[in-house]
Amino acid sequence: MTRRELVRKVFDAEIVDEETVAPQCKEATAERSPAARVIRSAVRAVASHEAVVRARSVLAYRLRKAPRDLGRLVWFLVRGVGRWSGKAWRWASYADLRADARAARLSGDADARRTAQELIRADARARWAKLGIFLRRTVITAAVVIVLLVLLALLDLVADRAEMPGWLRAVYEVRDAIAAGVGVVRAWLPWLAVVGVIGAALWEGRDRSPGAGWLTRPDRDDADSWVDERMVSRALAHLGIAPLNAFLKNGGELVYTVAARKDGDGTYAQVRLPLGVTAAMVTDRRKVLAANLGRAALETWPTTGEEDGVLDLWVADKGTLSGGAGDWPLLHDGFVDVFDGVPFGLSQRGLVINAPLFESNWLVGGRPGQGKTNVLRVLMLGAALDPTAELWAYVMGESPDFEPLAPRLSRYRVGMDDSVPADAVRALEELLKEMERRGTVLGEQPGQPPKVSRRLADKPGLGLHPLIMSIDECHELFQHPRYGKQAADLAVRLIKRGRKYGIILLLATQSPTKDSIPKEITRNISCGVAFAVADHVANDGLLGAGKYRAGVRATELRMKTDRGTCVAVGVSDNAFELIRTFYVPFEDGADMVTPVVTRAMAHRAEHRPALSTHDIPREIEAAPVDHLADIDRVIGGEPRVRTQTVLARLAGHNPTEYEPWTARDLRSVLDEHGVPPRKSDGAMVVRADDVAEAITRRTDRDEAREPSGNQGVSPVPSLPPAPSPDQGEQSTGRRTGAACDTPEHPLEQGSADTVSGSLPDMDGGGGHGD
Numbered sequence: 001m002t003r004r005e006l007v008r009k010v011f012d013a014e015i016v017d018e019e020t021v022a023p024q025c026k027e028a029t030a031e032r033s034p035a036a037r038v039i040r041s042a043v044r045a046v047a048s049h050e051a052v053v054r055a056r057s058v059l060a061y062r063l064r065k066a067p068r069d070l071g072r073l074v075w076f077l078v079r080g081v082g083r084w085s086g087k088a089w090r091w092a093s094y095a096d097l098r099a100d101a102r103a104a105r106l107s108g109d110a111d112a113r114r115t116a117q118e119l120i121r122a123d124a125r126a127r128w129a130k131l132g133i134f135l136r137r138t139v140i141t142a143a144v145v146i147v148l149l150v151l152l153a154l155l156d157l158v159a160d161r162a163e164m165p166g167w168l169r170a171v172y173e174v175r176d177a178i179a180a181g182v183g184v185v186r187a188w189l190p191w192l193a194v195v196g197v198i199g200a201a202l203w204e205g206r207d208r209s210p211g212a213g214w215l216t217r218p219d220r221d222d223a224d225s226w227v228d229e230r231m232v233s234r235a236l237a238h239l240g241i242a243p244l245n246a247f248l249k250n251g252g253e254l255v256y257t258v259a260a261r262k263d264g265d266g267t268y269a270q271v272r273l274p275l276g277v278t279a280a281m282v283t284d285r286r287k288v289l290a291a292n293l294g295r296a297a298l299e300t301w302p303t304t305g306e307e308d309g310v311l312d313l314w315v316a317d318k319g320t321l322s323g324g325a326g327d328w329p330l331l332h333d334g335f336v337d338v339f340d341g342v343p344f345g346l347s348q349r350g351l352v353i354n355a356p357l358f359e360s361n362w363l364v365g366g367r368p369g370q371g372k373t374n375v376l377r378v379l380m381l382g383a384a385l386d387p388t389a390e391l392w393a394y395v396m397g398e399s400p401d402f403e404p405l406a407p408r409l410s411r412y413r414v415g416m417d418d419s420v421p422a423d424a425v426r427a428l429e430e431l432l433k434e435m436e437r438r439g440t441v442l443g444e445q446p447g448q449p450p451k452v453s454r455r456l457a458d459k460p461g462l463g464l465h466p467l468i469m470s471i472d473e474c475h476e477l478f479q480h481p482r483y484g485k486q487a488a489d490l491a492v493r494l495i496k497r498g499r500k501y502g503i504i505l506l507l508a509t510q511s512p513t514k515d516s517i518p519k520e521i522t523r524n525i526s527c528g529v530a531f532a533v534a535d536h537v538a539n540d541g542l543l544g545a546g547k548y549r550a551g552v553r554a555t556e557l558r559m560k561t562d563r564g565t566c567v568a569v570g571v572s573d574n575a576f577e578l579i580r581t582f583y584v585p586f587e588d589g590a591d592m593v594t595p596v597v598t599r600a601m602a603h604r605a606e607h608r609p610a611l612s613t614h615d616i617p618r619e620i621e622a623a624p625v626d627h628l629a630d631i632d633r634v635i636g637g638e639p640r641v642r643t644q645t646v647l648a649r650l651a652g653h654n655p656t657e658y659e660p661w662t663a664r665d666l667r668s669v670l671d672e673h674g675v676p677p678r679k680s681d682g683a684m685v686v687r688a689d690d691v692a693e694a695i696t697r698r699t700d701r702d703e704a705r706e707p708s709g710n711q712g713v714s715p716v717p718s719l720p721p722a723p724s725p726d727q728g729e730q731s732t733g734r735r736t737g738a739a740c741d742t743p744e745h746p747l748e749q750g751s752a753d754t755v756s757g758s759l760p761d762m763d764g765g766g767g768h769g770d
């Protein structure tokens, strides 16, 4: 063992006695006397007053700029005198008219030339005539004034002022005051004249580009990084846009329909562009504009305004966009009304964006790992805090992202096998039927309201509560060889018509191309969210056609660096928002989602008494498995398929339901529907025609049973209560155990004892809780 040597610390100090300390203490006490304290706090209060702070920073700013301002003033003076000289010369030499005459001569237009020469002569005559009139009026006015003054002087000599009438005395007083004023001013007159001339020359020579620098109010520390109209004009003048350059070169001034003003964490201005220039020309040169303004491209957002000739420009304060959005406002407390929206991020202006959910469908996209799933989860998590919302989640891949939400999800499927898209399609079908039912219910309400409202959503037994279905990695569904087309058709119909009925689709994808997401979806979606995307195709696929051209570009977002930041349209009244999304972690052992879900569940349970007075709207039950339809689906149009193959395909399609099936089970279902046993090449087969006929027979039979005039779909309570495939045990395509184990979860029920007309039981004691 090594021996360590102890080294003692040495302190450098001095020994003090009472005599040394006493005077210091006294000073300190004097300083801390009440009067001193009052004065000091008053000074501090004044110094911290907003107006004083602003005045101080303005003063500091002006002092910093003083040398440059002085140089500018001298230049204005010289330029003013130059402009006067030019004007005087043009006036004296009829330069404008002569130029017209010269142009007419060059173009061989004799008439125009004669007219211009006559105008010069007429103008010359008019000038002399005007001069004569002016001189005559001056002489007459001077003569009248002199006569009046002489008369007043004479009268003053002969009469006593005290005996004069009041009005005459007032006239004398005015005369004396004017005389005294002239006496005083006469001494200053030369100086005043000089100052006046200099002021006028400065004014004449001023910079005519809008937004004079000294009118800006530098009340921020980063005064040098400000953007004002002058900077914007200068930046625009150096974009290399020929018509704009010509306009500015000829002395044109840009019109600022909205002067540069602070807007959130940046500056906003709106410019009406001159003839021949469109906002798209500017947005195409965004990078140069950003460089001209001393900003990163991501911080510079030129977009087309209400018209093509109007440029909306928002420029971020330097570096403000690099900070995150901070904590989700509902992380620790608070609840949501889906009709008011869910907070999901901070806009470029630093405002919380409340994502509209009601009457909206969402398409979220971007490159991998940029924050799409997080957005979907935050939206679902927010909706979970509305006790009336019913939530369904489908994840087309193996991912635990929605796992903590499971207790609050009424339907939850996750996985990569075919059963997940199959269930998603079934869910979409059911939503479509539900949409029709809701349409019928709305039509029966007094006044036939056009859409679901909060009041209607809360109304007893109507079943018009918000119903939100999210599909993560939805391209996997829409590109699925078997279910893709059907899923796309159903989703399009829902997106087009479901909004009014409180049915909301949230879609997220890595791959927003025209092959992966049906065009009709991208066209009809109301809220588009784009994280970093590779090109303008993906950009416009998510945000809408023409957005890239208009300058709304998620292509500017950088992978990784701008993770969590997205460009969104339709989420506010603005043309677009650059949003730093809130992040609710669920990774690497950190789980802040579960506490929110627990709170949501407790809130739902807590509100049961209050809600029960309104009769909580019933959630949709999962439809029963339709064996015949499933057999038809797995046959997939082939003329005949071997029985063993049908069984294997059924097991792949819905393992929960069909994995235990044997050939006998299949035979009994086929027998039940009158499908005869067939043999082909020595093997038992199922013929597509036989199954199709059986389905037709069944449909005819069902229709014959229904009373005539039956409109639409049966209301929810009469839906068959048998369990759906996603209600049982899970194999490959799984619904998490959490969802199944939760007593409140409706999926756990779903047996025939789920009585139609009974209320959802929030305690999980039976009925339709969630």
Ligand SMILES: Nc1ncnc2c1ncn2[C@@H]1O[C@H](COP(=O)(O)OP(=O)(O)OP(=O)(O)O)[C@@H](O)[C@H]1O
Residues within 6 Å of the ligand: 324, 366, 367, 368, 369, 370, 371, 372, 373, 374, 375, 510, 563, 564, 565, 580, 581, 582, 583, 587
């Ligand atoms: N708003 C955010 N703020 C900070 N970090 C975030 C934010 N959103 C996402 N992230 C980070 O990015 C990672 C990926 O997020 P997420 O899984 O939501 O991305 P994704 O786009 O859905 O990815 P994939 O395409 O692979 O599914 C998260 O694990 C998290 O670390």
